[in-house]
Amino acid sequence: MPDAISRATTAGTALFTDMYELTMLEAALADGSGDRPCVFELFARRLPAGRRYGVVAGTGRLLDALEGFRFGDAELELVSRFLKPSTVEWLRDFRFSGDIDGYREGDFYFPGSPILSVSGTFTECVLLETLALSIFNHDSAVASAAARMVGAAAGRTLIEMGSRRTHEEAAVAAARAAYLAGFDSTSNLEAARRYGIPAAGTAAHAFTLLHTTTEGRDEASAFRSQVESLGVDTTLLVDTYDITEGVNTAIAVAGPELGGVRIDSGDLGVLARQVRAQLDSLGATRTKIVMSGDLDEYGIAGLRAEPVDAYGVGTSLVTGSGAPTAGMVYKLVEVDGIPVEKRSAAKESRGGAKRAVRYARRTGTLVEEVVYPAHFEQVPAGEGTQVHHLMVPLVRSGDPVDDLPTLEESREFLREGLVRLPWEGLTLSAGDPAIPTRFVREE
Amino acid sequence: MPDAISRATTAGTALFTDMYELTMLEAALADGSGDRPCVFELFARRLPAGRRYGVVAGTGRLLDALEGFRFGDAELELVSRFLKPSTVEWLRDFRFSGDIDGYREGDFYFPGSPILSVSGTFTECVLLETLALSIFNHDSAVASAAARMVGAAAGRTLIEMGSRRTHEEAAVAAARAAYLAGFDSTSNLEAARRYGIPAAGTAAHAFTLLHTTTEGRDEASAFRSQVESLGVDTTLLVDTYDITEGVNTAIAVAGPELGGVRIDSGDLGVLARQVRAQLDSLGATRTKIVMSGDLDEYGIAGLRAEPVDAYGVGTSLVTGSGAPTAGMVYKLVEVDGIPVEKRSAAKESRGGAKRAVRYARRTGTLVEEVVYPAHFEQVPAGEGTQVHHLMVPLVRSGDPVDDLPTLEESREFLREGLVRLPWEGLTLSAGDPAIPTRFVREE
Numbered sequence A, B: 001m002p003d004a005i006s007r008a009t010t011a012g013t014a015l016f017t018d019m020y021e022l023t024m025l026e027a028a029l030a031d032g033s034g035d036r037p038c039v040f041e042l043f044a045r046r047l048p049a050g051r052r053y054g055v056v057a058g059t060g061r062l063l064d065a066l067e068g069f070r071f072g073d074a075e076l077e078l079v080s081r082f083l084k085p086s087t088v089e090w091l092r093d094f095r096f097s098g099d100i101d102g103y104r105e106g107d108f109y110f111p112g113s114p115i116l117s118v119s120g121t122f123t124e125c126v127l128l129e130t131l132a133l134s135i136f137n138h139d140s141a142v143a144s145a146a147a148r149m150v151g152a153a154a155g156r157t158l159i160e161m162g163s164r165r166t167h168e169e170a171a172v173a174a175a176r177a178a179y180l181a182g183f184d185s186t187s188n189l190e191a192a193r194r195y196g197i198p199a200a201g202t203a204a205h206a207f208t209l210l211h212t213t214t215e216g217r218d219e220a221s222a223f224r225s226q227v228e229s230l231g232v233d234t235t236l237l238v239d240t241y242d243i244t245e246g247v248n249t250a251i252a253v254a255g256p257e258l259g260g261v262r263i264d265s266g267d268l269g270v271l272a273r274q275v276r277a278q279l280d281s282l283g284a285t286r287t288k289i290v291m292s293g294d295l296d297e298y299g300i301a302g303l304r305a306e307p308v309d310a311y312g313v314g315t316s317l318v319t320g321s322g323a324p325t326a327g328m329v330y331k332l333v334e335v336d337g338i339p340v341e342k343r344s345a346a347k348e349s350r351g352g353a354k355r356a357v358r359y360a361r362r363t364g365t366l367v368e369e370v371v372y373p374a375h376f377e378q379v380p381a382g383e384g385t386q387v388h389h390l391m392v393p394l395v396r397s398g399d400p401v402d403d404l405p406t407l408e409e410s411r412e413f414l415r416e417g418l419v420r421l422p423w424e425g426l427t428l429s430a431g432d433p434a435i436p437t438r439f440v441r442e443e
Helices: A002-010 A019-031 A059-067 A073-079 A085-092 A122-127 A129-153 A168-180 A189-195 A205-210 A219-230 A243-254 A268-281 A297-302 A407-420 B002-010 B019-031 B059-067 B073-079 B085-092 B122-127 B129-153 B168-180 B189-195 B205-210 B219-230 B243-254 B268-281 B297-302 B407-420
Strands: A037-044 A099-103 A116-121 A157-160 A235-237 A260-263 A288-291 A310-313 A328-335 A354-360 A366-373 A386-389 A391-396 A437-439 B037-044 B099-103 B116-121 B157-160 B235-237 B260-263 B288-291 B310-313 B328-335 B354-360 B366-373 B386-389 B391-396 B437-439
Touching (some): A019 A085, A019 A122, A019 B189, A019 B205, A037 A122, A037 A129, A059 A129, A059 A168, A059 A407, A073 B189, A116 A122, A116 A129, A122 A129, A122 A328, A129 A168, A129 A310, A129 A328, A129 A407, A168 A189, A168 B168, A189 B019, A189 B073, A205 A219, A205 A235, A205 B019, A205 B122, A205 B328, A219 A235, A219 A243, A235 A243, A260 A268, A328 B205, B019 B085, B019 B122, B037 B122, B037 B129, B059 B168, B059 B391, B059 B407, B116 B122, B122 B129, B122 B328, B129 B310, B129 B407, B157 B168, B168 B407, B219 B243, B235 B243, B243 B260, B260 B268, B268 B288
Parallel strands (some): A157 A310, A260 A288, A288 A310, A366 A437, B235 B260, B260 B288, B288 B310, B366 B437
Antiparallel strands (some): A037 A328, A099 A116, A354 A366, A354 A386, B037 B116, B099 B116
16 A cells, blocks of 8 residues: 555655754763763653553554655744754754664563663664654553453454544544554554555434424434435444434335444443344344443443444544543663663652563463573573563664564564463453563563 | 644545445446445434534644545555455555545534544445544544533633643644643644643752762752753742742742742642642742643633642543543435435434534524534524534535634634633533534425
8 A cells, every 4th residue: 555655655755753852962972971871761660550451552553654754844944933943954864873772563562661662872772762652652551452342242243433533643543553452443444545444334313313304203314314325334323313224214115135233322331232122033043143332341241141242432442531641761871881770759760771582381372571681592491381581673774674474464463472371360350460461670 | 834734744644444335336337336426424322421512633633644544555455464455555655535524623513413424436435434533532522521621621721731641643633732722822743843832840859869979959959950941930849858948948949020820739729729829928929820730611710710820730630630532433425316314223323414503692602513414505593693603614525625724713713702602601610502403304
């Protein structure tokens, strides 16, 4: 999709940045410290309350955004309002030329997991802070919530339809994160265009209401029009007026081969059983039931015993189901090979560049994550017989490495990963992280 | 800012749309109902739990986005995958040519307030649904939370610094919404460029850590560099190591004319008093104290008695402080002059195009909002001696009307509006909407 790439990268991304990154850069250029080799790490201090795991999402978007992180005339005009001319000139030639290693997109993360490790001069690394955090905090929040919904749906179809509940560009990224996490499709057309995600949709109540005449409501006319236009395989929205009547009308109009009916309100569990029985009695035994209406992972789980075929999820998906931001931070951990860390109360960070592995049993079940100093020549011993290296090269000398996984491959990576979580990590109930993380310090 | 306008409008916005808007459009074109004159309304069924009022935000962004709502080659290629050629050709010429009336940006809204009223053919109105909701649901959620923070700050400076906690484009819109609601500045450079919002920033812990040498930490060197680069008026971040030591070092380096110190962690109330006393004892009586670190409206209110000069607010601002989306919906209310409404359980909507006024006492204090059928020739009587008409023309025949308020004017409109809310509407505690809304139905 050449189109997709151009839309994603031609708009400059350099001003998605907090002002202080640039004033720090100016001061560091002036005092000579700007060229010191540094390592910054991006990580979450904790998971949202009660969550068992997080899902890394945003890597692909960050690499796209990195390409557009240049200071053209529009950007330079803005920064020249508060920076010295020499700094502005320095920015004109700016291009990130460092290295980035990180967890694979679609992998899990736990408290303290070094999701990204960014190496280069201070100036080039500090500039990426705001943008990298924006992308990972948003996308990982959505993917982490989405993965729980996918688990709760237990194989049933999930349609992402939350675009209208979040910022229009965030909606596109949310659709991508949901798909990464295992959703089947999205209602968002820009996400379909930009990322090739399957698009899906049914109809709104407005379409039924549109067919009102001076004689009154006319649901049959709306259904007939939809079936004529979209075929008998379409999904009819049956809850504009009375659901039982709506289902009767739907089958009367479309016949028992109707693709599906959608119910968007009411006591969804009761309605699912009633409507299934009604459809079956009308001979529409293969007509699917799509449920929507303020569903979250708990609502989905609550319908597990009911005859629901697909869920449409909106608000709770795009708002991270109670955790709209992943709480990730981007911290300087090493300068010129010297580990550095903040010492303020309650916000301690761990100095030094790090690497991470996960140990698993012979069966594949994960046992623990081990985070250790990057300079160690040997991976610390751990519990388990298999060891998975978690950090892979993403960027070398400013360029994305070859053969980065596609969105589909990352989606498959997560799908396979979920099989390896201990079972209690997959429960929706609040609790500790699915596996512990052990931090090995300098010896 | 011609630059700003080009960035905001050149990217097409037509695909920030749910697929079903287009399949409904196709079916309505085919059955002839697509040209029926319709009125859609955008409103919130309720406020977030316990909130006393909402702030309308997004109007300016919607009008910008409307200009870019066209189907060019990239958009048409995508929709041609699921629409008939005749529909694709119809979209090639599409331009919204209807009318939009609505509440002023920066006005309050309450449950059921008809914030936008969109009139035109079904096809042109239905297409705007997703984008209009995305913009209003996001921007109003942020502005509504921000207004409470502004109230809690009681005149002290508020800096928006939440960009890193939300999607990178949502961050720009959030900065705009916060400024609308009364925040003084933003850390976000793109918001400064696009909307002319004052930019502000201090420094990060990374800058202090950067100055670590093989001899150990060197906070003084970092402070010296910042003061040399940004002047003595800068704000130094004093909590990287020990705060008392940090403040001593700050004044030793910068002298008692130092602009400010920032504290980002710890028991902010206690620290504010300690640091104020310390600064005063060092002669830095005019050095300001900036507090940040997971502040929300309650945290800000809790510091009201402390000697804090400015607050930096991030996460809670961009996530709407517990209500990350405003829950607004976009409903067809009238077709060919016939009021229509959905009858499903718990989601009833009120049919018919509406207008709204607010009644106020002679003192200016608001008493009630009255929503009534648009065709009424007289405004229904209400409690109070003043009547404010809430809906103004925004778009006529597809074009924004002249002399729409600037962001600064909308900001001032809200500032003046807050003076007129009953006092209990301004409390942070949970409760009913600040004023009741009365719905007058057909006589």
